[in-house]
Amino acid sequence: MNAMSTSTGAGQERKAAGRPRNAQADESILDAVLALLSDGQSVAAISIEAVAAKAGVGKATIYRRWPNKEALLIDAVRAMKGPLPEPSGRSVREDLIALVRAHRTPRAQRYSKVTACLLPELLKDTELGRMYEAFVEPRREMTRQVLRRGVETGELRADLDVEMTQLMLSAPGMMQSMLRLNLGVPEEKFAETVVDAVLRGAAS
Numbered sequence: 001m002n003a004m005s006t007s008t009g010a011g012q013e014r015k016a017a018g019r020p021r022n023a024q025a026d027e028s029i030l031d032a033v034l035a036l037l038s039d040g041q042s043v044a045a046i047s048i049e050a051v052a053a054k055a056g057v058g059k060a061t062i063y064r065r066w067p068n069k070e071a072l073l074i075d076a077v078r079a080m081k082g083p084l085p086e087p088s089g090r091s092v093r094e095d096l097i098a099l100v101r102a103h104r105t106p107r108a109q110r111y112s113k114v115t116a117c118l119l120p121e122l123l124k125d126t127e128l129g130r131m132y133e134a135f136v137e138p139r140r141e142m143t144r145q146v147l148r149r150g151v152e153t154g155e156l157r158a159d160l161d162v163e164m165t166q167l168m169l170s171a172p173g174m175m176q177s178m179l180r181l182n183l184g185v186p187e188e189k190f191a192e193t194v195v196d197a198v199l200r201g202a203a204s
Contacts, residue, residue, distance in 0.1 A: 028055040029062055033076035037114040043073065043121040043128070074131045077118070080111045084142055092150035093195060096169060099143055100191035103173050112177040140166055147202075156202050168198050 032054035036046050048069060052059045066072040084102050087095035122129045143166045150156035172194050176185060 025055075025057055025061060026065065027079070029057060029065070029072070030076045030079040031055070033072060034080055034111045034114055037076075037117045038111055040113075040117070043069075043118065043125070048072075070125075070128050070131055073118070073128065074135055077114065077132070078135060080114060081105075081108055081139075084139055087142070087146050089149070092146055092153075092155045093199060095146045096143070096195045096199075097191045099146065100169060100173055100194055103170070104177065104187075104190060109177060115174065116178040140170070143169060150202075156199075160202055165198060165202055169194065 029051060032051045033046070036050060036054060037043075041050075046069070048059050048062055051072070052062055055062075062072065066075065081103065082105055085098045087098065089095070118132070122132050144162050147156060147160065147162045147165055151158060151160050151162075173190065176190075
């Protein structure tokens with residue numbers, strides 16, 4: 001290959017990488033990943049080819065957007081969970097309810113099997129686990145900030161264990177969504193019930 005053809009190839013590659021993202025294509029690709037996981041396929045079994053076929057796009061379309069399958073999987077989980085609301089700061093209870101609700105959107109509920117399918121993979125794959133941790137940590141930190149603010153304002157007890165309280169707020173919703181451990185727990189006012197139960201021990 002001569003220098004001109006090499007330069008042309010590199011230019012085309014840069015141009016391709018710089019193309020504007022197509023939101024509809026992005027959504028179709030992420031939905032395809034979530035659908036495959038919901039169908040019970042393991043992370044190892046899912047290929048870029050399978051995602052492309054499910055989404056109705058070419059492999060090149062996916063690779064222009066994500067460098068590897070792990071990055072694609074994390075973005076799919078991010079799309080499933082959606083953005084967190086910005087705490088209003090009016091009351092700790094109000095903010096905590098909003099944060100718990102944000103993890104139980106209709107989309108997250110529809111793909112509740114995905115997290116269950118991912119958990120074994122997160123334990124086995126160090127890189128995937130690291131990427132997932134980088135995604136969920138800011139979400140945990142938002143809850144911690146609300147709890148710390150409650151301690152400062154006197155809404156919560158001064159000796160509150162912030163880490164344990166954060167876990168107590170997040171774990172019930174996650175387990176109920178994945179495993180449906182207790183069918184007697186209604187979805188209506190789930191967030192309020194969990195937050196109020198935790199606050200009974202956390203309030204000052």
